[in-house]
Amino acid sequence: MDVKKYSNIMKALSHPNRLELFLEIIKYQEKDYETGGCLISEIVKYFNIGAPTISHHLKELSNAGLITTEKRGKFLIAKLNKDVIHELNGIFPKL
Amino acid sequence: MDVKKYSNIMKALSHPNRLELFLEIIKYQEKDYETGGCLISEIVKYFNIGAPTISHHLKELSNAGLITTEKRGKFLIAKLNKDVIHELNGIFPKL
């Protein structure tokens, strides 16, 4: 088990705004838009933090391998990295 | 979903030393010692950080509800809070 890697994932989700951002991205993922992902410009409206901060948080989620981002025109689309979700659910033993 | 609560749990596990400490406590839990938990003075030896730091980390794990601690004589015993593990495994959707 690569402790450093997992603690980095935890760190990426250790801030309320960032966790909520991530959960929102998951939610939109499931809706399966024509985009195939989550339009950042849409969900940003629900958060009362500035655009620079959102950009920063997205980069942290991306660095941790939780999401990938893709630019479509002037928009940014975030996609969940499904592999990591499986890993996440496997860190702790089933008791 | 209580985002603040979950981000607090993630924060408690967001540092390599603290995550490793937690995983070690889980491991000893499974061994089911006569103590019924994990002797801190034993596992401390594997970490090259000082006792004050260990004490600090244990309190953070405890505050996040991940473990409980119990004093037996001059020793400290840490026990996993199994309920939280179940919650942890339920945060993210199964994809």
Added chain:
DNA sequence: TTATTATTTCGACGATTATCGAAGTATGCT
């Protein structure tokens, strides 16, 4: 009682972090 061991508390230090405003880049619209 004195010494040793296990852990905690305190105070401090350097490092990291979340956030912001301002300016920059890039795309699309008129």
Added chain:
DNA sequence: AGCATACTTCGATAATCGTCGAAATAATAA
């Protein structure tokens, strides 16, 4: 071309964090 929109980069600031050494507490051993 000129303007608006979506996002990023930069620089700064206040707050939080991990770690330590020293001192305190508490329990056991000699």
